Amino acid sequence: MDRLILMRHGKAERHAAQGGDFERALAERGRQDVALIASALASEGFAPDLALVSAARRTRETWEAAAGAFPGATADVQRNLYHAEAQEVLAAVREADAPAGTVMVVGHNPGLHDLSLRLAMGSAADPAELSKLRSRFPTATAAVFDIDASGAPRLARVFYASEHGGHGGE
Secondary structure (H helix, E strand, O other), X not given: OOEEEEEEOOOEOOOOOOOOHHHOOEOHHHHHHXXXXXXXXXXXXXXXXXXXXXXXXXXXXXXXXXXXXXXOOEEEEEXXXXXXXXXXXXXXXXXXXXXXXXXXXXXOOOHHHHHHHHHHHOOOOOHHHHHHHHHOOOOOOEEEEEEOOOOOEEEEEEEOHHHHOOOOOO
C-alpha cells in the first residue's frame, strides 16, 4: 500500500425510520458534501484502488456518492468497520493486504479521527495540516496518508467539505 485515505461518512439523518443507528440514511447535504470531497480527492490524484466500507447504511451510501469520482476502485463492505475503534480499522487495512496502490476506509468517528491522529503524530506532518486534523474530524472529512517503503505513514492532506464549497458537519 502506497497511500491510505480515511474518510468519515457524510452527514446522516438523526434517526432512522426503522433499524436504529445502523440504518440511518445519508442526508442530501451529506451526499453533496461527499461528492465534493470525492471530486477534490480525485482531482489531486488521491483515488483509491480499494475502499473498505463499513456496512452501516450511511457509510454504504457515502461510498455510493463518492464512487463515481473513482471509476477504477473496488469496494469491500465490512460489518466489523461499524463503529470500529482505531486499532480495529488498522487491522482491517492490514488484512486487506493491498501490496500497492491506495486503500480508502469509509467509516465512523471516533475511530477514524483517533486513527488519523495516531498516524499523524508519528510522522513528519505539515504543521498546518496536523493542526487542522487535531481540531476536528467532521462528517465528509478525508485524511490522506502517504506510506513509505518501510510502511511508515505521513499525513499528506486533510480535506474538509467546508473548504470545497460544502457545508461540513458535526
